[in-house]
Amino acid sequence: DMNTANWIPDLFMRRVMEGGDWTLFSPATCPDLHDKFGIAFEEAYTAYEAKADRGELKLFKRIKATDLWRKMLSMLFETGHPWITFKDACNVRSPQQHVGVVHSSNLCTEITLNTNDSEIAVCNLGSVNLAQHIKDGGIDHAKLQKTVRTAMRMLDNVIDINYYAVKKARDSNLRHRPVGMGIMAFQDALYQLRTPYASEAAVEFADRSMEAVCYYAYLASTELAEERGRYSSYRGSLWDRGILPIDSLKLLAEQRGGYVEVDTSVTMDWDALRARIAQFGMRNSNCVAIAPTATISNIVGVDASIEPCFGNLSVKSNLSGEFTIVNEYLVRDLKKLGLWDDVMVMDLKHFDGSLRRIDRVPEDIKALYATAFEVEPIWLVEAASRRQKWIDQAQSLNIYMAGASGKKLDETYKLAWVRGLKTTYYLRTMSATHAEKSTVSRGQLNAVSNAAPVATAAASEPASDVKFCSIDNPDCEACQ
Structure with missing residues (x-):
């Protein structure tokens, strides 16, 4: 039950990239490494290696860095974790590096806050439904700014009225006032824009949408600072030094010695925001983090977080029961093409919600509604890189990989590092076997119903809308 x-x-x-060695030490021998990052870590680490070479340290082991990297990826493939997270990207780009060290992320890998003996990091999260902020083929900036401004005020209020189980958590939260504004329904927004997830246009939309969310979140925080005052540890932070998250990429490249290949294009007036922060400061030490949003997305009826669609027809289970999930965008498109019928429902069930092997579906529809395992992981990483450049914390990024191989794993996670990602979440791979599909109708096993398709809209409703019956109806094709 541990998440590692x-x-x-x-x-x-x-050293992995350059074929070097890696030295394993006992934490008792070099305890200071735990609190160092960047160049300071490298200097201390190489000094310990020199001591080992001189015989001053006896307890160590030297191996090929690529061998250890291969072990990491092998375990990740077999079990889903330990997840791959990058210590220096989290710390070097942290606005709060002047008052502490980020020692780990939270469970879902989007929160990267300082922890120490006297403080337990706490972060209040909220997520914008991106699908509700699309207008005329693009982002509705006026609506998005209003939503983010309201949400940031709400999250800042929560810091003061929250219940804290331990004093260290309360002290930390009131001192730094971090919040995590994120997004959900990224996939739904792409459907509205008629943009396949596996495309340059989707990567560009990831960039522009996250730029807008972050800009308005940071603007809202500086407006709150003008109204309510700065957070108490503001002095000395990256904000105070005029370094915004987009600027901190230069710090990372300097500390890393290269290996930072990130698109740094901007479209909004960040200089004006810098000037405002210089004048009024920030109310919150951290403002943005993209959480998984698994349950709240279900409630709202959109795809979770920044995830691609898992399946166009699937069943989700949680403590409340099992829920049939159908892609309503796809149903509307198939209805327009005259393709939505009981056979299509059966095909979707048989192929695990995938359109790829259904011949009568046009190729452009297959591309638009490609499911998570049909999207090459490179597109997930590239889109995440464009988001990460704006975010002051991190994002919960699952990697979906069909037909995983050592080479593919190696290339994907090296790319994540070079593209400046701070963290990754689960590696999700396809199982080797699949359960046989069957349809239960009127108590008969393996019987295909010849009744009218259950997804037919009521006569009084628009033909483009689809409604399903209640869960666990034995006569309902979609419930089985």
């Missing part, structure tokens, strides 16, 4: 991650320094990744 490899907290990887840049020095290790450089």
